[in-house]
Amino acid sequence: MLPNARIGFIPGVELEAVARMLAPRLVAYALARTGCRGTAEDIAQEALTALVRRWRQTGPPESPDGYAFAIARRRAGRAVARRALLAPLDALRGVARDEPGVDQAYEDRTELASVLSAMRALGRADRDALLLRVVGELSFDEIAHVMRSSPAAVKMRISRARRRLVALLPEHSNGRRKQSA
Amino acid sequence: MDDESNLHEVDARVRAALMTDAAVSDRVVTRGLADGNGRPVRHHPYAVAIAAALTLVLGAGGWAWRRAARPPAASPSLAITGHGSILVVDSQDGRRWVVGPAPERRTGGNYVIVVPQ
Numbered sequence: 001m002l003p004n005a006r007i008g009f010i011p012g013v014e015l016e017a018v019a020r021m022l023a024p025r026l027v028a029y030a031l032a033r034t035g036c037r038g039t040a041e042d043i044a045q046e047a048l049t050a051l052v053r054r055w056r057q058t059g060p061p062e063s064p065d066g067y068a069f070a071i072a073r074r075r076a077g078r079a080v081a082r083r084a085l086l087a088p089l090d091a092l093r094g095v096a097r098d099e100p101g102v103d104q105a106y107e108d109r110t111e112l113a114s115v116l117s118a119m120r121a122l123g124r125a126d127r128d129a130l131l132l133r134v135v136g137e138l139s140f141d142e143i144a145h146v147m148r149s150s151p152a153a154v155k156m157r158i159s160r161a162r163r164r165l166v167a168l169l170p171e172h173s174n175g176r177r178k179q180s181a
Numbered sequence: 182m183d184d185e186s187n188l189h190e191v192d193a194r195v196r197a198a199l200m201t202d203a204a205v206s207d208r209v210v211t212r213g214l215a216d217g218n219g220r221p222v223r224h225h226p227y228a229v230a231i232a233a234a235l236t237l238v239l240g241a242g243g244w245a246w247r248r249a250a251r252p253p254a255a256s257p258s259l260a261i262t263g264h265g266s267i268l269v270v271d272s273q274d275g276r277r278w279v280v281g282p283a284p285e286r287r288t289g290g291n292y293v294i295v296v297p298q
Contacts, residue, residue: 015214016210016214019210019213023206023210023213024206027201027206028199028201029199031199041208044209045209048210048213048217049216049217052214055217056217110198112198114198115194116198130195131195134195135195162191165191165195166191169194
């Protein structure tokens, strides 16, 4: 049984509390997937809206976290695919991408850029499993459900992704972290 | 042990890098709760079928209307009667055609044409 299983009537106050807990994690997850803050916010909001709607219409899902992250995962996948599809057209038309130039130039030097860069080097499924675990804070069972995989496979993916990330991430800017293998 | 701490530190590092602004979270929650109030805008499950049926009905109606509005084509009503080798065709408007074999050519004879001077 998942930890967030439905137990009788859950008042609206609890929905708001769940939404407040979920929102930052959803935004962070979508940001890691898309690399764009605006798109991440949109995706998080859509996922949260879908959860709220479902909650009010037919009651809370078995796992609100899993439900919202499953939607966010789908939307993020679509956003990435759409961007990949439109990128050549935008380049031809000379349309600027989502990321503003000045901000991007700044972020390129920040921790976020290096983390995102290291993340991109991971396999898609490994990266997704790691993000759902680390940022989404889902259980292995929930991740397995969202990714339509088995918990054992999810554990393996996350472990592999973590080790790879340790090797990929450059030394921390403030020197806290030693150079990894 | 060091390896284990590295793994945990990587989690913390990823979380810290992706940390979301509180204002953004608040905005997402507020909008999410507000948007969740309304019913989702969904297409009626039978919308396509209804639209197709409506188009069909309108199309058939239009076709029937055009057909009714068109002036009736003149339908020639002819009465044909035969008399021997002659065929007489009578039209309603009074016209009559007589169809028969071609008249025989007169055979040439020996004539004298007298022209007074």
